[in-house]
Amino acid sequence: MSDDGTPVLSLEDVEVHFEDKPGLLEFGDETEVVRAVDGVSIDVMENDVVTLVGESGCGKTTLGKTAIGLQRPTGGSVKYRGHDIWDIRDGNSDADITWRDVRTSLQIIHQDPGSSLNPNRRIQTILAEPLKQVRPDLGRTEKRERILSLLERVGMNPAPDFADRYPHQLSGGEQQRVALSRALLMNPDVILADEAISAVDVSLRVEMMDLMLELQAEFDTSFIFISHDLSNARYFTAHADGQIGVMYLGELAEIGPAEEIVNSPKHPYTNVLRWATPDLSLQQTGEIPMRKIDVPDPVDPPSGCRFHTRCPEAREACQTEHPPTYSDDRHHVACFRENEDHDYWESPKLTD
Numbered sequence: 127m128s129d130d131g132t133p134v135l136s137l138e139d140v141e142v143h144f145e146d147k148p149g150l151l152e153f154g155d156e157t158e159v160v161r162a163v164d165g166v167s168i169d170v171m172e173n174d175v176v177t178l179v180g181e182s183g184c185g186k187t188t189l190g191k192t193a194i195g196l197q198r199p200t201g202g203s204v205k206y207r208g209h210d211i212w213d214i215r216d217g218n219s220d221a222d223i224t225w226r227d228v229r230t231s232l233q234i235i236h237q238d239p240g241s242s243l244n245p246n247r248r249i250q251t252i253l254a255e256p257l258k259q260v261r262p263d264l265g266r267t268e269k270r271e272r273i274l275s276l277l278e279r280v281g282m283n284p285a286p287d288f289a290d291r292y293p294h295q296l297s298g299g300e301q302q303r304v305a306l307s308r309a310l311l312m313n314p315d316v317i318l319a320d321e322a323i324s325a326v327d328v329s330l331r332v333e334m335m336d337l338m339l340e341l342q343a344e345f346d347t348s349f350i351f352i353s354h355d356l357s358n359a360r361y362f363t364a365h366a367d368g369q370i371g372v373m374y375l376g377e378l379a380e381i382g383p384a385e386e387i388v389n390s391p392k393h394p395y396t397n398v399l400r401w402a403t404p405d406l407s408l409q410q411t412g413e414i415p416m417r418k419i420d421v422p423d424p425v426d427p428p429s430g431c432r433f434h435t436r437c438p439e440a441r442e443a444c445q446t447e448h449p450p451t452y453s454d455d456r457h458h459v460a461c462f463r464e465n466e467d468h469d470y471w472e473s474p475k476l477t478d
């Protein structure tokens with residue numbers, strides 16, 4: 127499709143809250159609300175890469191799934207080419223796009239490809255299934271040719287040999303290449319790669335990321351890349367001139383170009399991620415730049431700025447007021463320190 131400046135995906139003030147009911151063996155009958163994602167706005171453009179980083183439980187996977195329509199938000203909106211996907215799903219949209227179009231255009235590659243590939247089917251059959259959906263006009267031979275050429279393209283040679291194997295006869299890296307091929311066969315606009323290289327042997331991760339970047343350009347696709355590793359996030363995002371979004375406790379703390387996030391982070395939490403990633407060769411020394419290690423409970427997140435209980439720069443103003451997002455070109459940061467006139471600077475430092 128043409129690039130008219132409309133984002134392929136636009137997330138506006140997205141909120142995902144889950145009800146967590148007590149189990150049979152738990153006391154009490156109070157249902158708790160887990161605030162997995164709160165107030166996140168992100169645009170994904172044509173041929174874009176948006177990478178989400180943050181510690182485990184920060185909401186990056188929930189946000190990714192919400193972006194591609196696998197999770198319904200409890201607030202805000204997710205738009206595909208300017209149309210609310212849940213209005214399309216509910217039949218309340220006059221867009222010339224069906225829910226099936228949306229689901230086809232927004233694909234996912236899971237962390238563990240083995241669990242998403244049917245163990246009882248050969249690779250050829252696994253890949254023929256999605257192809258049947260998008261190209262029902264193709265005959266058996268044409269389908270086989272397309273599958274073989276894509277397997278070759280993702281480095282699985284000899285392709286006929288791999289096409290006839292079962293998933294368990296492949297390595298983790300080969301399974302991930304099949305998962306990537308399956309997503310690409312749908313001709314998607316966006317692929318959510320959820321920790322997609324974590325299952326790949328460390329020595330092959332760069333090769334896998336290079337392959338994904340090459341295919342991104344070839345297939346005119348955008349990626350939402352989720353990683354707990356800032357070093358991989360930097361590699362993948364910088365090569366595509368994309369953006370890294372840093373998530374903390376369900377919120378977007380900072381988002382901007384990869385090198386700016388890594389070399390000149392503006393949010394104190396990004397500094398922590400940088401410190402915790404030795405591969406970045408930034409010669410980070412000394413203590414971790416954080417007051418407390420424990421992650422607060424997402425059922426009852428801290429008031430004001432959610433990072434204030436751990437932030438080394440926190441002041442009293444951070445306890446009561448939620449920081450807005452301050453923007454400077456492509457770099458957006460949710461921290462009072464970006465506003466030199468804010469009361470934050472006059473308020474006493476938190477020390478406990």
Ligand code: SF4
Nearest residue numbers: 431434437444461462
């Ligand atoms: S708003 Fe305050 S607590 Fe939050 S990151 Fe900035 S300085 Fe730290």
